[in-house]
Amino acid sequence: MSNLKFASRIDTMHDTAIYMRGLFDNMTDPNMKSFGGGAPARSVLPMPYMEKIASEVLSDSGRGFEAFQYSAPFGLYDLREAVCDHLLKPTGIDAKPENIQIVSGGLETMNLVCQLFIDPGDVILTESPTFIHVTDTFKMFQAEVVGCECDENGIIPEDVEKKIKQYNAKMVYTVPTFGNPTGRTLSVDRRKKLAELGSKYNVVILEDDPYRDVRYSGEVLPAIRSFDKTGNTIMACSFSKIFAPGSRLGYAVADEDIIYALRDVKIATNSQPPGISEVLTAEFFHRGYYDENMKKMCATYKAGRDAMMETMDKFFPKGFKRTTPDGGYYVWVEFPKNVDAAAVKDRAEKEYKFSFLAGGDWYPNSKAEDHANMARFNFTTQPVEVIKEGIEIIGKIACEMAAE
Template sequence: MPAYANRVKNMKDTALYMRGLFGGMTNPDIISFGGGAPAPQALPADIIQSIACEVLASDNRGREALQYSSTFGLKDLRQAIVSELLAPAGVTADIDNVLIVTGGLETMNLLCQVYIDPGDVILIESPAFIHCIDIFNMFEARSIPCQCDDIGLVMEDVEAKIKQYRPKMIYTVPTFHNPTGKTLTAQRRKRLAELGSEYDVIILEDDPYRDIRYSGEALPTIKSFDKTGHTVMANSFSKMFSPGSRLGYAVAEKDLILLLMDAKIATNSHSSSLDQVLCAEFFKRGYYQEHHKKICDLYRQRRDIMLECIEKFFPQGTKYTRPDGGFYIWVKLPDGLDSEKLLVEAEKQNISYLAGKSWFVGEENVGSNTMRLNFANAKEENIRYGIETLGKLFAEKRK
């Protein structure tokens, strides 16, 4: 057989890891704190059922839903994004600044197609969202981690690494970070936008959790501080609407949107028309506000229960984040406990979580006692049972 392309070798480790992650996510017999899935109860099945029946019964909208459509994406969906999601976040944009993509991750893919040549450097967080690193590996980029503290990326280190590595891009999840749940302060967001402009670096602001906030004040986006067009926003409908719809959106300057669109034409022509029509109608018919409140109430309660149970059952010396939103709590067990080894034991009791070590990309000997817990997906009684069981397991192994 002919040799595989270089990118296959380059993405081998992360690709293997991602296979395992997706494989375990849909097993109904496991109490899963591991994947990034929303709660089944948070998926608006009844609303979508009624919209779908009406839409498909209507000649024009029904055909639009089943026909080829524009690569930009449906006009009324882009309009809903501009008025209901971007304007409240302080982002001035019109529909020509918005491209509909297939899953939030497609923005990273298209942006790499437009900007990244083999060997280009992308600065990332420590730890970083590994699915994106898998994409960066596919494009044969070098991902270089930057220092993070309790409020995310440390700007002094980012600036030092910009000078040292001359990166093309800086990738960040500024709000309710995956995997740590941390949120970058407004001051640092402003500085990051400035660094992008000063050093001519693309800031890739991946913000799929921004609108899922349970407490605290909303923060301005990095994009809202961008005066030169260096910041590109990636967002997703996976967490607030439906991950199965595979819908997301990119926000950028118009000339860059056109290039991203060219890359998208060469990739998949356009995102699913049917899913876009359903999502657009979900907004146009006014379902979003009530649904948003419903899921935030559900997830707030689950977050609080998980925090309470971690406090009660995890061994003394455990440290953990207290996110104001999103899906994840990041846990640092006392030294000496290895979260990868403990996961094998936990899975024997049908409980899973995500061991943190592999998410420290390009760093040796860090994170062996860390884990990410998704509090959004499991039912309240399963959170109580699952965290108590994990707590007992960890305490036992600590002896």
């Protein structure tokens, strides 16, 4: 055991780091049937396409050299083109490859953006509850994370504006579509308003939108960035939820000056995105497999969502509440006040090997005990039969607790 002293940022991220460690342990435990992490279903991972693509593309006569050699820090040009054509046009964003930085996993955009803009003590506004993994990143940069009020239409711009002024905030972070953890979607007028607030107060609006294409009902909404007239909105997206988390790829969308600066930060961090992944992912799009596989994903996940919501309604304690997401990966649950979600989870894990996430820690400015009855359930990882069995068991444990 060494006697070395860690940097002070390791202290500021201490609590969220413990939570994240547990989340990954739980998600990767082969003996656990988890509704905890945000993993895609095995049945829709792109193995059927990738075997053929890999054998053709990774050869010397194919794109092997591009895949295995050092490459452009911005990311592979044709992958950036694929992002513009296949992923951004449909959300009203008319971007060029020069507006795209490919990153190593969706979360890296948050890391690079913090390196570019955040000094210790800067305030970042978020939804409340917000995505705890990103809180972990923000804390690593020693930012102060302040939650804003939300309702069923997402973050409330009036509260955001009040807090921008109150805290002299540097950045607003939001997951506008099928949010994590709530599954809620920000309405169009609020998207427009957030873009305007970014311009009016010269703050960064960081729009983290990895679930946008995973829609089961309702209409496609324009991105916040589509309303941005001053370059204050930066979009962060990931290939993890729409292709494969193991690709460790994502992309940032911003004005060219910001992309150039992000490129410098990327070089200082890890030089370039993973070339092997980039080549394989680009080919998946060029060969037209994305739309086909996304249809399969949406059909699979819709069935999972419907089975989860129906089983919750049948077996969860009287008076519980849940969201009805139009897409994405999660249902957010409010158990009756006397049900401690962490205690339900402990019993479900120990006695039945089913798991989910207790939600108290996802509120940036309150103690976990104040929201001990909140929980996040993922419906994309497990097959429908496992969802039905597990949610019934978890419901019965929660009912016993509610009756005590």
